[in-house]
Amino acid sequence: MRFLSGLIAAAFLASPAFAQCGGNFNAFVDGLKAEASQKGFDASTVNGFFKGVQQDGAVLKADRAQGVFQKPFIDFSRHLISQNRIDRGTAMSRKYDAVFDRIEREYGVSRGVLLAFWAFETDYGAVQGDFNTRNALVTLAHDCRRPELFRPQIFAAIELYSQGNFDPARTTGAWAGEIGMVQMLPQDILDNGMDGDGDGRVSLKTSAPDALMSGAKMLSHLGWQAGQPWLQEVTVPAQMDWSLSGPGKPRPVSEWQSMGVQARSGSLANLPASLILPQGHNGPAFLAYPNFDVYFEWNQSFVYVLTAAYFGTRLEGGQIYDAGNPAPRLSSAQMKQLQTKLQARGYDVGKIDGILGAGTRAAVQAEQVRLGLPADAWPTTDLLGRI
Template identity: 70%
Template sequence: MRFASLALALTLPVTAFAQCGGSFADFKAGLKTEAVSMGIPAASADAFLSGVTQDPAVLKADQAQGVFQKPFIEFSRHLISSQRLDKGKQLAQQYDSVFDNIEATYGVDRTVLLAFWAFETDYGAFQGDFNTANALATLAHDCRRPDLFRPQVLAAMQLHAADDFDPRTTTGAWAGEIGMVQMLPMDIIENGVDADGDGHVSLKTSAPDALTSGGKMLQHLGWQAGQPWLQEVSVPASMDWSQSGLETVKSTADWQALGVEARNGTLADLPASLILPQGHKGPAFLAYPNFNVYFEWNQSFTYVLTAAYFATRLGGAPVYDAGNPDAGLDSNQMKQLQQRLSDKGYDVGKIDGILGSGTRTAVQAEQKRLGLPADAWPTPELLNQL
């Protein structure tokens, strides 16, 4: 689920970011005016917008992302199965030459793309049945994130003008992503590749096009060829847990001096952060620079970590050591915690029951203040002390 690409938005008129809400008919008229100012023919803009309607189901889906409330162990076990692993390995062989070309051209390991392909659409089997034009227009009209979604509507109109997008039949995810690896219209314009040579970038029906476009996009977002992204590690019980978290970056030598060891193989000679998704008694990973690129694809920490871990599994890594984490908080308790942290002045974002980066940072600070293991994993004990 791709939310982070805003590069092309910088090239659009500033007025685009102020136009949301109000009459939907007036909103569409404003879109047409802006599209024509960008060089899109008026007739093409009319054809695109004539049947576009608001979709209440899109807003409902936007507000109900409860799956991201699950902790890492539960979430990863839900998404990763032996069937998905076996299917990924089979597809790696089936499209071996395609992946060879992607790795040579863009430097993105096949397992990374296979993991996205698996999680986004179950290897293309479930690409979403929301009308994409309606979804994008609905989210652009809604005034919470017009700076993200209005440019995507205009990009879809550009694709339509180039005969690469049918507003009546193109379907995808509720947030407007299209195809096997779920790319937004702006991403398609910037990174779409006609890998099968048929003259069109067909992300819904052509695996070579979808995978190669995904590889190009990851390179564009900063992926470094030949570098790892995630590695499971073991950590000593005497560790200073406040050193964990993506905000702290150390060299491999520094982590080794603190007693961090690779569970399998050797540590890469790269800067890295120690990740403890369920605290110091649960799984532990070192996240290398490529791991941060995942957040340009999806901003959910749990999803990103699971996708990155699954890619390592496809590459032969063993099942992680789940350990025995302390009990976490249910959704209502998490909301209580977020509210108490917000009352103390921390920026935890929306009170939504999801353990995001802002909440993790605040939790770690309060754990340190209270003399608890500062591993950023919220527990009932922390909630009670607050």
């Protein structure tokens, strides 16, 4: 799923007249109608879009039940990547070979990247979700967890409706409002929707060429660098300054090589790269190139992003990663205990949720440095006991 950019979120928060959430649902919908009218939509369009709108409790339940993201990379990737998904990806690559060739020519996005998203988002189009999209977006905008993400998508959906490309009563998709085979939010469809099959329509639910071309265009607009790699498995030495590792810490590949980091197969690209150790220095190791950062514009979950990026390499013939022998992971209760301790020390770990997110990883690494432990951002029972 796509997350709202910081600029759009800032613009939303700067509009207090329409930034409210919560309260009476009908009154909230009236506020949406008023804002839609202010944005220039005529009364017929506004009334047609909101006719019969309902709050969907199943959407809220799904939003609060994302326990799978508590799994560490090895467990999560093994959960999502199966031989069946690899075999089907190979078959889809052959079936839509001409589409992928066109994508690679026009956008420089490698087919493995899109195949991985297609597989994870909808199992190659087979499971696209049956939540009413309008109701899902309004429900999530009314909920006060992330209104800055979902409220703008309502007006994008109204625009699609005004163009005849959205049916408020019948358009369905994922619980978070994404539509189609690669699960795109309404604003992304407006910005990047492509008629890939040449029938004069953009149909992301029924046309694989439309969905794949649209996904490629979106990745290109998010900053994908044509023809460049995104992730490569590496081997690391027994000892090095592990505090240099982590997402968003790029260094020239030559510097990593001088520290003993080597490609597990093939050659390293001559690009800046960050050393990713998802389960510490005794687990799998990857170099993440600049294109890897684009994945976080699609989804902000570290474990999802790394798994999708890795699966993209597998779908293009890459080998199975070396899992190594990482230290045992903390239980959910232990992770929450660790987050509470880190928060008490002044670290911003976000919500105490048991998920090893970016804030918790950074805090763990900082504490490992302070305590003289290998600063690889992987929490252990030893660390928990020392804080």
